[in-house]
Ligand SMILES: O=C([O-])CC(=O)C(=O)O
């Protein structure tokens with residue numbers, strides 16, 4: 001059993017939107033295919049992965065460092081000791097050969113994307129959905145296929161205006177979402193307040209709004225917003241300050257009693273641990289958004305979940321960034337609190353298998369081998385093109 005080829009293509013996911021920090025006019029991602037010599041249903045098993053929005057394609061680094069390490073390794077060194085399968089943990093160690101500690105963002109996206117494809121292949125070889133495999137190997141044995149999802153959008157679009165924002169948010173509510181998210185910090189506070197209130201006017205009982213500052217604010221601005229946002233009953237106040245400014249995050253707990261969320265730009269267990277140690281996050285109400293696709297993959301995410309447990313945090317406080325099916329599978333298999341979803345953005349990479357509907361804020365994952373990409377026809381077309 002061996003990996004015979006690994007391919008990468010950098011794909012555009014660009015649009016006119018901007019958040020408080022960046023615009024997405026040149027955004028790309030890496031799509032990866034790990035081709036194996038294992039045959040299932042008469043075809044070679046191919047695992048697929050891609051990175052979430054926000055960090056661009058990673059192809060040159062993959063080709064320079066990570067693909068050669070896997071393809072040049074002794075194939076037997078990548079195999080599971082007890083199962084007839086690849087071992088994602090051994091593959092991860094091989095990928096990380098001669099990589100120094102620290103400085104995680106430089107390579108964590110490349111490794112996380114390859115890791116996603118490896119888990120997809122491993123679950124396909126075992127002939128079951130990844131969520132089932134994860135529940136059996138690392139969870140309580142039984143997945144919960146019903147997963148909470150929220151609709152992320154509400155970016156700053158040229159010329160969208162308040163009515164355009166309301167139309168967008170209403171369309172998410174009409175599609176079955178109970179929580180919608182919009183950006184803040186890309187306009188003056190007064191305008192952001194008007195945008196928030198316009199969305200709040202749409203909400204019916206049981207529906208909520210989250211806001212995301214994308215790490216834009218210094219401490220005084222984050223506090224000013226905290227005071228303004230305290231007037232609304234928000235689902236969460238996300239990433240107020242720089243993702244690595246744990247002191248800012250900790251101080252904000254003195255100014256904002258409602259739930260806060262952060263972590264999408266922390267790219268290793270060690271960085272996540274610093275947030276837990278020093279960021280003043282509150283396990284009874286706050287949310288953690290570490291995204292495996294950007295942070296060394298599921299092998300590392302398992303370490304992060306262990307770290308959280310040691311610090312008294314439940315996996316239910318995790319609602320990952322990124323809107324991909326990999327985190328949906330982890331949520332169903334290991335009991336996370338839910339997953340992000342971008343109903344209209346970054347397609348065809350985000351979203352759910354065809355036919356999966358959002359009902360009262362939840363989706364139910366179908367029984368597809370692997371992560372489930374083959375069930376999403378527009379996405380699978382891109383994947384097949386890469387592999388053929
Ligand atoms: O706008 C972005 O960079 C994405 C983001 O923060 C999110 O989905 O929470």
Ligand SMILES: [Mg+2]
Nearest residue numbers: 212238239264
């Ligand atoms: Mg965010």
